[in-house]
Amino acid sequence: MTTPVKLLDFITILPVIFLAAWACLLLLVDLWVKHKRVTAYLAALGLAIGLGLLWYQAAWIGNAGFNHMVVLDGFSVFVNALLLLSGLLGIALAYGYLRRMGIERGEFYPLVLFSLSGMMLMAQAADLIVVFLSLEFLSIPLYVLTAFAYPKAASEEAGLKYFLLGAFAGGFVVYGIALVYGAAATTALDGIIAAVAEGRANLSLLVSGAALILVGLGFKVAIVPFHMWTPDAYQGAPSAVTAFMSSAAKLAGFAALVRIFALAFSSLSDDLIPILWGLSALTMLVGNLLAIPQTNIKRMLAYSSIAHAGYILMAFTAFGNPGVAEVSIAAVLFYLAAYTVTNYGAWGVVILLERAGDLGLEIGGYAGLGRKYPALAACMTIFMLSLIGLPPTLGLVGKFYLFRAVIAADLIPLAVIGVLTSLISAWYYLRVVVNMYMRTGDPEISPEPWALTITGLMAILTVLVSLLPGWLFFLASQARLNLF
Amino acid sequence: MPNPWVFIGLFIIIAAIIPIGAIVVALILGPKKPNPIKQSTYECGLETVGDSLVQFKAQYYVFALAFLIFDVEAVFLFPWAIAMNKMPLYVALEGVIFIVILVAGLVYTWRKGALEWV
Numbered sequence: 001m002t003t004p005v006k007l008l009d010f011i012t013i014l015p016v017i018f019l020a021a022w023a024c025l026l027l028l029v030d031l032w033v034k035h036k037r038v039t040a041y042l043a044a045l046g047l048a049i050g051l052g053l054l055w056y057q058a059a060w061i062g063n064a065g066f067n068h069m070v071v072l073d074g075f076s077v078f079v080n081a082l083l084l085l086s087g088l089l090g091i092a093l094a095y096g097y098l099r100r101m102g103i104e105r106g107e108f109y110p111l112v113l114f115s116l117s118g119m120m121l122m123a124q125a126a127d128l129i130v131v132f133l134s135l136e137f138l139s140i141p142l143y144v145l146t147a148f149a150y151p152k153a154a155s156e157e158a159g160l161k162y163f164l165l166g167a168f169a170g171g172f173v174v175y176g177i178a179l180v181y182g183a184a185a186t187t188a189l190d191g192i193i194a195a196v197a198e199g200r201a202n203l204s205l206l207v208s209g210a211a212l213i214l215v216g217l218g219f220k221v222a223i224v225p226f227h228m229w230t231p232d233a234y235q236g237a238p239s240a241v242t243a244f245m246s247s248a249a250k251l252a253g254f255a256a257l258v259r260i261f262a263l264a265f266s267s268l269s270d271d272l273i274p275i276l277w278g279l280s281a282l283t284m285l286v287g288n289l290l291a292i293p294q295t296n297i298k299r300m301l302a303y304s305s306i307a308h309a310g311y312i313l314m315a316f317t318a319f320g321n322p323g324v325a326e327v328s329i330a331a332v333l334f335y336l337a338a339y340t341v342t343n344y345g346a347w348g349v350v351i352l353l354e355r356a357g358d359l360g361l362e363i364g365g366y367a368g369l370g371r372k373y374p375a376l377a378a379c380m381t382i383f384m385l386s387l388i389g390l391p392p393t394l395g396l397v398g399k400f401y402l403f404r405a406v407i408a409a410d411l412i413p414l415a416v417i418g419v420l421t422s423l424i425s426a427w428y429y430l431r432v433v434v435n436m437y438m439r440t441g442d443p444e445i446s447p448e449p450w451a452l453t454i455t456g457l458m459a460i461l462t463v464l465v466s467l468l469p470g471w472l473f474f475l476a477s478q479a480r481l482n483l484f
Numbered sequence: 485m486p487n488p489w490v491f492i493g494l495f496i497i498i499a500a501i502i503p504i505g506a507i508v509v510a511l512i513l514g515p516k517k518p519n520p521i522k523q524s525t526y527e528c529g530l531e532t533v534g535d536s537l538v539q540f541k542a543q544y545y546v547f548a549l550a551f552l553i554f555d556v557e558a559v560f561l562f563p564w565a566i567a568m569n570k571m572p573l574y575v576a577l578e579g580v581i582f583i584v585i586l587v588a589g590l591v592y593t594w595r596k597g598a599l600e601w602v
Binding site for chain 1: 572574585588592595596
């Protein structure tokens with residue numbers, strides 16, 4: 001039944017292996033490196049090589065490795081490319097920020113790489129055991145990174161909260177996997193499909209297992225009611241970590257969710273649609289409503305990230321409908337890419353305005369930014385418009401595809417909730433813009449070349465790609481899920 | 485050939501008999517001349533200094549962690565070493581990679597000064 005390991009097996013997860021090895025080496029090299037910026041550049045070099053390997057690996061798309069434990073398909077290549085790019089952006093934002101906050105420690109970069117290799121493995125996992133393995137592999141470095149501002153109490157508290165709730169969520173995933181194994185007698189996704197098709201699987205057990213896995217992954221991507229850790233962890237963590245965490249971890253979590261549910265559990269979709277419907281409606285409502293009273297920009301963006309998880313889940317609700325599944329997966333991927341770009345830009349602005357000792361994080365502190373730094377304020381306006389989903393930004397195009405998928409699946413009430421909550425979100429996003437342009441104040445920014453570059457670049461991308469979104473959507477719709 | 489589990493059963497019985505026997509023999513044969521010093525609590529033969537409910541140095545934690553890692557490594561390496569002549573090359577290499585990763589961890593702990601007692 002099991003075949004011996006071949007070279008092809010290693011090629012299927014080549015970037016993951018390389019990144020993990022590179023992170024180990026970096027950890028050792030860092031011991032003898034005096035200037036931590038060397039470590040940062042080496043980490044960025046590793047990510048660039050990872051992108052190269054991904055490109056090389058693309059010739060083998062459609063192969064499975066290690067006895068179908070991992071697969072290499074268009075979906076995984078798309079997600080992994082996005083993950084590697086978001087790692088590069090995260091390192092660029094952290095580069096000056098860590099030094100300014102006095103927490104420039106070499107371990108930051110290997111930890112980011114370890115976490116990224118876990119995320120990339122997650123996007124390729126074709127077996128529930130590998131899903132759990134990579135979930136832990138990506139989470140543990142993130143817990144450490146959240147508490148990275150040691151000895152700052154808020155950061156340590158955030159790290160501990162994230163760790164405890166994350167470990168709890170990991171337990172849910174394992175329990176779900178155990179139930180699925182009990183139902184289908186296998187943890188391989190293709191085995192589960194076969195078991196359901198042949199009628200061997202105990203369906204009620206399988207649905208319970210799927211629901212528990214949904215809970216566990218819902219924790220990771222911050223879906224209401226499993227979102228409690230998000231505001232505290234996002235606020236307490238150093239901003240550069242939050243930027244990375246809110247983009248990349250969400251990406252990996254949704255990648256696993258899409259693969260597991262769209263492939264293995266697509267036959268359960270009739271049972272799961274009401275659950276997903278309720279969860280996504282609740283997430284959009286709670287995320288957007290709780291963002292309104294926030295005065296701290298990090299907390300506001302945390303609730304906004306919960307709301308966006310709701311929008312993505314909304315498009316994914318109809319995953320089992322064969323006519324819609326492909327459109328909805330493409331829309332999810334497109335939105336994740338759009339959200340990554342916008343999110344990094346917004347966090348770039350937050351990082352530029354933050355000063356040591358948690359200063360410069362109040363939304364009121366953005367008053368006068370429009371007069372003093374017009375270019376930066378323009379960038380922030382673009383990001384806020386994109387998060388609302390107004391033209392001319394990527395957020396609008398992303399939401400357009402999401403709503404198109406939802407309407408194609410005939411879930412009109414859900415789409416209405418989505419539109420209404422988007423309207424609500426305009427309230428708190430525009431408040432930042434109003435503060436920047438219509439109130440007077442004297443904000444202070446720290447001109448860090450990398451953070452400024454990234455913020456500007458993301459603003460340009462947000463506008464330009466929204467004018468010509470076709471190629472990105474084409475790529476997203478080419479990102480097919482494969483098992484064999 | 486008896487059931488191989490018999491040996492495990494025998495092992496458990498013998499493992500229980502030896503310490504119990506030693507204590508019982510000491511109870512029967514040992515002279516009993518108690519005095520306050522003998523009756524007092526002791527820790528590795530040394531006289532306790534101050535309260536015995538003290539806070540331990542957090543550094544023990546790092547040592548325990550490093551010890552545990554290499555302890556577990558040994559557990560993994562035994563089956564690997566025993567099956568050495570039956571396994572394909574890549575499995576042998578996997579074991580070597582495992583050791584190399586742990587050695588890298590040791591180098592890291594060492595260089596960070598976690599192995600020095602302060």
